[in-house]
Amino acid sequence: MVMLNVMLVSASDKTTGFLKDFLNMEDAMNITTCKTASKARRTALEAAFDMIIINYPLMDETDYALPQDLAEKSDASIMIMVSAETFDNICDKMEKAGVYVFLKPVNKTVLLSVLRFAILTQKRLRSIRVKNRSLKDKLSEIKIIDRAKCLLMEQEQLSEAQAHRYLEKRAMDTQHSRLQVAQQLLDKYQISE
Numbered sequence: 001m002v003m004l005n006v007m008l009v010s011a012s013d014k015t016t017g018f019l020k021d022f023l024n025m026e027d028a029m030n031i032t033t034c035k036t037a038s039k040a041r042r043t044a045l046e047a048a049f050d051m052i053i054i055n056y057p058l059m060d061e062t063d064y065a066l067p068q069d070l071a072e073k074s075d076a077s078i079m080i081m082v083s084a085e086t087f088d089n090i091c092d093k094m095e096k097a098g099v100y101v102f103l104k105p106v107n108k109t110v111l112l113s114v115l116r117f118a119i120l121t122q123k124r125l126r127s128i129r130v131k132n133r134s135l136k137d138k139l140s141e142i143k144i145i146d147r148a149k150c151l152l153m154e155q156e157q158l159s160e161a162q163a164h165r166y167l168e169k170r171a172m173d174t175q176h177s178r179l180q181v182a183q184q185l186l187d188k189y190q191i192s193e
Contacts, residue, residue: 009040010055037061050122067099077118148182
C-alpha cells in the first residue's frame with residue numbers, strides 16, 4: 001500500500017483537527033502539522049510531501065509566498081484556504097503556480113470532494129513514478145548490457161548473437177545477473193559508465 005505524506009499548515013487547531021480527522025479516514029496517511037510558515041519551510045526541506053494544505057492567515061506570513069515557494073520546490077498537490085477579501089487578489093497568481101485556492105468559509109462537502117480527488121491523483125502519480133523509475137532502471141541495464149556486447153564484438157570479434165550468448169552463458173555459469181557480468185566486462189576493458 002502506498003503511504004501518502006501530507007503536511008497541514010494552520011495556526012488554527014480547530015481546522016487542523018478537522019482536516020486530520022478527515023485524512024485519517026483514508027488509508028495510509030502520514031500527516032505532519034505545522035503552525036507557521038517558517039516551520040513549514042523547514043519541514044518541507046527535511047521530507048517530501050504528496051499533499052500540502054495551508055490555512056491562512058498564518059502568524060508569520062502575510063504575503064502568501066509559502067505556497068508558491070513550495071510549488072516551485074516540490075511536486076506536491078498544494079491547496080490553500082483564504083478569506084473572501086483575499087481570494088480575488090491572489091487566486092490567479094496561485095493557480096498559475098499550480099496551487100488550488102479555497103474560499104473560506106469552506107463548504108465541507110466541496111472540501112472533502114477536492115481532498116478525495118487530490119488523494120486519488122497523488123496515489124496515481126506515485127504509482128506512475130514507481131513505474132517510471134523501474135523503466136529507467138531497466139533502460140539503464142539494457143544500455144550497459146548493449147555496451148558490453150559491443151565491446152565483445154569489437155575486442156573479441158564476436159557476432160551480436162555470439163556476444164549475447166557469451167553474456168547469457170557467463171551469467172549462468174557464475175550465478176550473476178547479466179548486468180553484473182556486463183559491468184565486469186566494462187570494468188575489464190576499463191570503460192566507465
